[in-house]
Amino acid sequence: MTDNADLAALIRTIPDYPKPGILFRDVSTLLLDGPGFRATIDRMAAMVAPDTTLIAGIEARGFVVAAGLSYALGLGKLMLRKPGKLPGEKIGTDYALEYGTDRIEMHVGHVRDGQKVLLVDDLIATGGTALAGVDLITRGGGIVEQALFIVDLPDLGGAAKLRAKGIKVDCLIDFEGD
Ligand SMILES: O=P(O)(O)OC[C@H]1O[C@H](OP(=O)(O)OP(=O)(O)O)[C@H](O)[C@@H]1O
Numbered sequence: 001m002t003d004n005a006d007l008a009a010l011i012r013t014i015p016d017y018p019k020p021g022i023l024f025r026d027v028s029t030l031l032l033d034g035p036g037f038r039a040t041i042d043r044m045a046a047m048v049a050p051d052t053t054l055i056a057g058i059e060a061r062g063f064v065v066a067a068g069l070s071y072a073l074g075l076g077k078l079m080l081r082k083p084g085k086l087p088g089e090k091i092g093t094d095y096a097l098e099y100g101t102d103r104i105e106m107h108v109g110h111v112r113d114g115q116k117v118l119l120v121d122d123l124i125a126t127g128g129t130a131l132a133g134v135d136l137i138t139r140g141g142g143i144v145e146q147a148l149f150i151v152d153l154p155d156l157g158g159a160a161k162l163r164a165k166g167i168k169v170d171c172l173i174d175f176e177g178d
């Protein structure tokens with residue numbers, strides 16, 4: 001158990017979704033709980049490095065986290081979007097997920113050269129999504145030194161992959177054995 005066991009208890013687990021063998025950690029039940037969501041954002045906000053100037057969230061669940069942190073800290077947010085949603089000039093990266101493949105895209109010119117960008121999402125599993133986010137932000141000229149997630153599934157190795165790239169990774173909750 002972590003110190004954040006109170007928040008972990010608000011996350012619902014659905015077996016065999018979206019595929020047999022996947023234990024889906026459903027943060028929608030944490031989001032339903034006002035005090036639980038506020039505590040989640042407050043605890044994450046307390047971990048944000050002081051030189052952060054932009055918060056990047058990954059569609060869709062990562063937007064909820066990014067919006068909360070951005071409001072709490074008064075920082076701008078950058079939307080890393082699923083394909084076909086961004087109207088302006090964009091770059092994209094394809095990646096593999098625990099249960100499929102996907103792509104995220106980012107507007108060109110929305111990160112300043114050398115800008116310190118915090119990457120956030122609700123959950124890190126294999127790390128494919130987060131690494132795609134790091135790739136986009138880096139190609140856009142930004143620097144990702146920190147990533148924050150509500151949930152880590154450490155057995156899937158994603159957080160370790162980010163740490164191997166020198167990124168500081170913090171998560172409120174670990175679900176071991178997934
Ligand atoms: O570490 P990974 O193995 O890449 O998996 C983590 C990603 O999977 C989930 O998103 P999903 O792609 O299911 O999309 P959603 O946020 O639109 O539900 C989650 O919100 C992360 O973005």
Ligand SMILES: Nc1ncnc2[nH]cnc12
Pocket residue numbers: 022023024025026097098099123125126153178
């Ligand atoms: N097991 C899981 N539960 C919820 N979201 C996920 N994204 C990737 N793997 C996941």
